[in-house]
Amino acid sequence: xxxxxxxxxxxxxxxxxxxxxxxxxxxxxxxxxxxxxxxxxxxxxxxxxxxxxxxxxxxxxxxxxxxxxxxxxxxxxxxxxxxxxxxxxxxxxxxxxxxxxxxxxxxxxxxxxxxxxxxxxxxxxxxxxxxxxxxxxxxxxxxxxxxxxxxxxxxxxxxxxxxxxxxxxxxxxxxxxxxxxxxxxxxxxxxxxxxxxxxxxxxxxxxxxxxxxxxxxxxxxxxxxxxxxxxxxxxxxxxxxxxxxxxxxxxxxx
Amino acid sequence: xxxxxxxxxxxxxxxxxxxxxxxxxxxxxxxxxxxxxxxxxxxxxxxxxxxxxxxxxxxxxxxxxxxxxxxxxxxxxxxxxxxxxxxxxxxxxxxxxxxxxxxxxxxxxxxxxxxxxxxxxxxxxxxxxxxxxxxxxxxxxxxxxxxxxxxxxxxxxxxxxxxxxxxxxxxxxxxxxxxxxxxxxxxxxxxxxxxxxxxxxxxxxxxxxxxxxxxxxxxxxxxxxxxxxxxxxxxxxxxxxxxxxxxxxxxxxxxxxxxxxxxxxxxxxxxxxxxxxxxxxxxxxxxxxxxxxxxxxxxxxx
Numbered sequence: 001x002x003x004x005x006x007x008x009x010x011x012x013x014x015x016x017x018x019x020x021x022x023x024x025x026x027x028x029x030x031x032x033x034x035x036x037x038x039x040x041x042x043x044x045x046x047x048x049x050x051x052x053x054x055x056x057x058x059x060x061x062x063x064x065x066x067x068x069x070x071x072x073x074x075x076x077x078x079x080x081x082x083x084x085x086x087x088x089x090x091x092x093x094x095x096x097x098x099x100x101x102x103x104x105x106x107x108x109x110x111x112x113x114x115x116x117x118x119x120x121x122x123x124x125x126x127x128x129x130x131x132x133x134x135x136x137x138x139x140x141x142x143x144x145x146x147x148x149x150x151x152x153x154x155x156x157x158x159x160x161x162x163x164x165x166x167x168x169x170x171x172x173x174x175x176x177x178x179x180x181x182x183x184x185x186x187x188x189x190x191x192x193x194x195x196x197x198x199x200x201x202x203x204x205x206x207x208x209x210x211x212x213x214x215x216x217x218x219x220x221x222x223x224x225x226x227x228x229x230x231x232x233x234x235x236x237x238x239x240x241x242x243x244x245x246x247x248x249x250x251x252x253x254x
Numbered sequence: 255x256x257x258x259x260x261x262x263x264x265x266x267x268x269x270x271x272x273x274x275x276x277x278x279x280x281x282x283x284x285x286x287x288x289x290x291x292x293x294x295x296x297x298x299x300x301x302x303x304x305x306x307x308x309x310x311x312x313x314x315x316x317x318x319x320x321x322x323x324x325x326x327x328x329x330x331x332x333x334x335x336x337x338x339x340x341x342x343x344x345x346x347x348x349x350x351x352x353x354x355x356x357x358x359x360x361x362x363x364x365x366x367x368x369x370x371x372x373x374x375x376x377x378x379x380x381x382x383x384x385x386x387x388x389x390x391x392x393x394x395x396x397x398x399x400x401x402x403x404x405x406x407x408x409x410x411x412x413x414x415x416x417x418x419x420x421x422x423x424x425x426x427x428x429x430x431x432x433x434x435x436x437x438x439x440x441x442x443x444x445x446x447x448x449x450x451x452x453x454x455x456x457x458x459x460x461x462x463x464x465x466x467x468x469x470x471x472x473x474x475x476x477x478x479x480x481x482x483x484x485x486x487x488x489x490x491x492x493x494x495x496x497x498x499x500x501x502x503x504x505x506x507x508x509x510x511x512x513x514x515x516x517x518x519x520x521x522x523x524x525x526x527x528x529x530x531x532x533x534x535x536x537x538x539x540x541x542x543x544x545x546x547x548x549x550x551x552x553x554x555x556x
Contacts, residue, residue: 120383123378123380123383124376124377124378124380125380125381125382125383127342127376127380128374128376128380128381128382129382130342130369131340131342131369131372131374132369132393132394132397132442132446133366133367133369133370133394133397133398134393134394134397135362135366139397
């Protein structure tokens with residue numbers, strides 16, 4: 001029993017250390033990739049960002065709607081329904097927006113990144129690049145990592161905006177909350193630190209989600225089963241890491 | 255239709271362009287078929303995967319300009335040997351020298367410079383699936399040179415013409431048959447005019463026509479480009495048709511070496527079994543297992 005726990009702990013530390021070193025290499029290669037292979041980064045921003053837009057926008061609309069419903073139904077009991085906008089705004093900007101976007105990103109773009117890199121490995125494409133004296137880290141991994149890092153804050157901003165619109169539709173259009181109160185209260189209560197918190201989270205989540213996705217793909221076993229397992233691990237590890245960092249960053253800002 | 259003139263044409267074309275800078279060409283320029291000198295030397299190499307020993311004290315040499323075949327039964331480490339030569343793997347002991355350079359001692363930049371002198375044909379082609387045939391062949395040229403697009407286009411079309419697939423330049427890898435993918439991979443492998451071409455099981459899984467084309471290309475490209483070729487294969491008949499020299503690898507080392515004719519006349523049981531495809535011999539039909547009768551009925555006795 002103790003030996004199992006020890007083995008698991010050592011395995012975790014080994015993987016964590018490996019991921020930290022991998023991250024350091026990605027950061028080291030980043031300036032070179034940005035200057036020499038900028039078009040690859042732009043393509044990956046499109047790949048991870050633009051192709052996730054539909055799922056992000058639809059989810060944002062419904063999440064904002066639910067937030068509006070819950071906030072209105074709770075605040076109505078205290079005759080404070082005019083403050084619905086505050087709850088929707090603070091909730092979306094500070095926590096729900098970045099977290100939901102990161103979780104959706106892990107499910108849509110993260111899994112795509114992992115399986116793409118894993119399949120390239122399984123079909124010897126990465127080995128072929130190495131044999132052509134082209135470093136797959138610089139050509140394949142870093143552009144995908146940067147694409148995710150850049151795309152995440154943009155997707156979070158879109159998710160949050162659409163979420164606010166969804167909340168507005170429910171509170172103002174459905175339940176008749178005054179439109180002026182809805183937006184004015186939000187504007188009065190929220191300050192720039194709340195926005196910074198959301199931006200910080202989206203950047204950290206972007207780094208974490210993209211790092212986990214490319215790490216899992218790059219280190220997957222070169223078999224169909226190995227790629228499948230790596231894809232699953234991407235979602236699981238990213239979800240746990242995002243929730244953990246969400247708590248930590250929230251605690252820091254409070 | 256594949257003509258020898260195709261290959262000569264594209265050699266002339268690429269040389270005439272003086273197109274491709276990059277790795278040192280000194281060895282290439284001084285090469286001569288009459289001058290027998292060693293390009294790759296494997297010295298006393300040990301290599302294991304986990305508890306399993308793949309090579310023990312393996313030593314062999316690859317002569318410059320030759321087509322050298324590495325043959326042997328499945329699982330004896332032929333592909334591993336290629337991976338050791340290109341330092342995808344590192345030996346546990348011993349040295350691998352390429353043109354006198356110990357590949358294990360190179361840093362990444364030096365290793366990549368050395369690898370620019372290699373062209374590798376992978377067993378499955380390993381084409382980059384998100385690029386067209388043209389872009390696959392252009393890939394190493396774009397990565398290692400600053401040639402204008404018009405010149406890259408000429409070089410790529412010339413290479414594709416040499417393997418008979420100029421007309422397939424705009425196809426995607428998913429649209430190619432296995433044989434075509436192998437030929438595109440060959441065009442990509444020679445895109446940088448390498449000094450050494452390594453073929454990993456180039457004949458596996460091909461129909462007779464595609465196999466004939468690949469066999470012919472291996473011989474023609476080696477002759478026309480003055481390339482040193484290493485062909486890993488267990489296809490005795492086809493590889494013998496193009497090889498100048500053969501090594502048979504088994505039991506962690508070289509069990510026989512010589513020209514195809516010499517190996518054909520080899521009296522060793524193992525080589526005889528391998529060369530003539532006998533189902534039983536030193537390489538047994540059965541994988542190591544406990545006594546058959548005891549395994550079947552032993553449990554019942556207990």
